[in-house]
Amino acid sequence: MDKKVVATIGSFDGVHLGHQALFAQMKAYASSFPEAELLAITFDPYPADVLQRGGEPEHILPTTERDQLLREQGLGIHLLHFTPELAGKSAQAFMEEVLHRELGVTDLILGYDNRFGHGAQLGLTDYQELGTPLGITVLQAEPLIRERETFSSTLIKGLIRSGSMQRVTEILSRxxxxxxxxxxxxxxxxxxxxxxxxxxxxxxxxxxxxxxxxxxxxxxxxxxxxxxxxxxxxxxxxxxxxxxxxxxxxxxxxxxxxxxxxxxxxxxxxxxxxxxxxxxxxxxxxxxxxxxxxxxxxxxxxxxxx
Missing domain, CATH: 2.40.30.30 (Riboflavin kinase-like)
Structure with a gap:
């Protein structure tokens, strides 16, 4: 069997409990394959900084600190320089050129709300259909929901703005x-x-x-x-x-x-x-x-x- 490269993709701002739940599902999936490589594909700068939608972007973490926390999660990191050109790349081109040819990804675990490719309009079935001819199995992780809240970077930013630091500590896990x-x-x-x-x-x-x-x-x-x-x-x-x-x-x-x-x-x-x-x-x-x-x-x- 060829080596498995089990990857996920995202900004991962905060590396919070929701992200950690995704990584745990990746690890559980990869445990069935000997010597599988776990890979987080992420961006610098954050995509929001380049796309500039809805005002001045805010970050929970500088990208260097985010990357350190990803390593502490036991993941390899592939850092993509986010540019308007990359933002304009279609999902098909991104999967062919980056995931398949450059990184050799065999399995892609998407976050529950993750979308990529120009316009980010595709759903899980679309990504699966694009991945099949490339030999990429596409799966979607379950969200982490507690007390009817879905943990997300957006939720955490709102809590920081309100000064709810104890709740922020709980959701970040630090x-x-x-x-x-x-x-x-x-x-x-x-x-x-x-x-x-x-x-x-x-x-x-x-x-x-x-x-x-x-x-x-x-x-x-x-x-x-x-x-x-x-x-x-x-x-x-x-x-x-x-x-x-x-x-x-x-x-x-x-x-x-x-x-x-x-x-x-x-x-x-x-x-x-x-x-x-x-x-x-x-x-x-x-x-x-x-x-x-x-x-x-x-x-x-x-x-x-x-």
Whole structure:
């Protein structure tokens, strides 16, 4: 028997429980074939960035972090550079040129709502008919539905926008994270007794939760990946007390920490919103609020040991 290449295709933004259920079905299917290769075919940039339908796209994950999570799922990755030309390719041409000739796919497991090819109007039966002469068996995975919700990237983005971080954590199977590097700020936090790491996102289109104060952790990237999760107080907002109208900032005050981390790549886990953004009458009132916020952050970690 020729080697089996069992593949799936998609953007996989978030690599959430719905995606993980698809991968589990792939693995179960492939277990019947010795030495089958498991392959996730995905895109960089995300297709929505190129197609630009319905406004500015938002991402749950930068593509580099998505790819790392796919590898952790035990999948090989084939990365396609998404272009208008690729978007215009018909499903038949894509299956012949990419799946069959280039990758040698023998079995294609589609997500429950997955469509590919120009216009994305085909259904499972159409893909099966296209795959048969190429020797590609096309199957469709079952969706993951809990409490009448179908898990999807769209659902998760809506929950992030609403600040429902606990629910986001459940559906992702891990906390939602912001990724970036520490850059020079205005040093206002230091003047108030709360020095912060200002984080510039590595993906400017990464989605973020509502403005406010959050319990969070910060991890520094090292040679072996991200390290210890340091307990922190996170602020996302426009600093209305000092004038407002500023660009959104992401500032992290790490508890009981004083090292210089300028220029370091970081991962910030957003765990729970503690307070919405608020404009204070003075910097003294802001300083007092920061003291309360720190106490609330410490209480959060005391009640939610890691």
């Amino acid at each position: 906390p939602f994270c912001l990724f970036g590097s520490v850059v020079e700020g205005l040093h206002l936090g230091r003047k108030l007794g709360y020095p912060t790491a200002n984080v510039a996102l590595s993906d400017p289109r990464q989605i973020y939760p509502p403005h406010g104060v959050y319990a969070a952790t910060l991890s520094l990237r090292g040679e072996a990946g991200f390290g210890e999760r340091l307990e922190a107080m996170l602020y996302i907002g426009q600093r209305p007390t000092i004038g407002g109208g500023l660009e959104r900032t992401i500032e992290v005050h790490i508890l009981d920490f004083s090292a210089d981390i300028y220029g370091r790549e970081v991962r910030v886990e957003v765990l729970a919103q503690l307070h919405p953004e608020h404009k204070f009458a003075s910097t003294d009132a802001l300083r007092e609020a920061l003291q309360r916020y720190e106490a609330d952050t410490r209480s959060y970690f005391a009640e939610h040991p890691r």
